[in-house]
Amino acid sequence: MRRPGCVSVAAVASAAIVLLSASGLAQQFRAGTDGVFVDVLVTKGGRPQSGLKADAFTLLDSGVRQVVSLSMQESVPVRLQLVLDSSASVEGAPLDRLKAAARAAIDSLRPTDQASLVTFSHNITRGTPWTSDRAALGKALDDVKAHGTTSLVDAAFAALAQRRDPSVRTLVLLFTDGEDTASWLSPSDVVDMALRTDAVIYSVNLPTIRTGKVPVESLTNWMAEQPQLYRAGLLEVLSHETGGEAFRASSTTDLREIFVNVVSRFNARYVLSYTPSGVAATGWHPITVTVKDKGLTVTARRGYAR
DSSP, X not given: OOOTTEEEHHHHHHHHHHHHHHHOGGGOSSOSTTOEEEXXXXXXXXXXXXXXXXGGEEEEETTEEOOOEEXXXXXXXXXXXXXXXXXXXGTTHHHHHHXXXXXXXXXXXXXXXXXXXXXXXXXXXXXEEEEOOHHHHHHXXXXXXXXXXXXXXXXXXXXXXTOOOTTSEEEEEEEESSOOOSOOSOHHHHHHHHHTSOOEEEEEEOTTSOOTTOOHHHHHHXXXXXXXXXXXXXXHHHHHHHTOOEEEOSSGGGXXXXXXXXXXXXXXXXXXXXXXXXXXXXXXXXXXEEESOTTSEEEEOOEEEO
8 A cells, every 4th residue: 555645656657758758848958949048057166156257158059159148046936856765764863854954955945936845765755746835845844754665766757757847947956865776767768858858956865875986977878878787876977967966975964964055056056048059950969068267167967958
């Protein structure tokens, strides 16, 4: 028997695939007549840097330089998609700390921003739809119980399938304390989905997931070739491909600080927009974003599909 509001990962995955195929959501990157929007993080020594103007950026789409505009972050609504591991391994104090971290992240949003909660074990539960109602979000967190195994891959896919509104910026904060043990889908399915939306994924995990010092580019290639073998690298790959960041917590006591920091860093990002010129209308579009100051580090998604 499953708790109300829970469905099997197989059902969620199947429903998501049908929904995407039927509605064309798999192609819903913020691109078209309204142009392309790209979230960009600029740091120096790991600290976000503010004050840059549009002419400080150079953006290449498929190798062709584009004319970019800079949108004010404050003018674009934010949606925080919390995707939290609720498997049996977080039972007790770790779950309490995880809930406190999620509440702190929600509290750090602007009043008009929205959030949604997805939790996963071997089942996936959507705790709330998109809402700015802090009380509803808090109640959904209160109701989370730890049980079962871990379907990280399927949960990530289901969360990205909810990304439908191209007029907002979507931050996916994805947490797990262990490796996937119950998913039906392949990690490469999730990576492909991430490339077809403009959600920015920030991942947080504990040291139980180990990929060593393998370059993330290598993980991306290996995952495409042998997705089941290299599924442990999914979080790093998703963060890298979407222009987000991957964090590791030494323990669940670190989660509150990390979650709040994730929202803060997301709000410090620049939003570049442009109307593609001189490039193909369809297919994969690699993106390269640089700044004039060579002492700054730029983090942005690697491309998009149209």
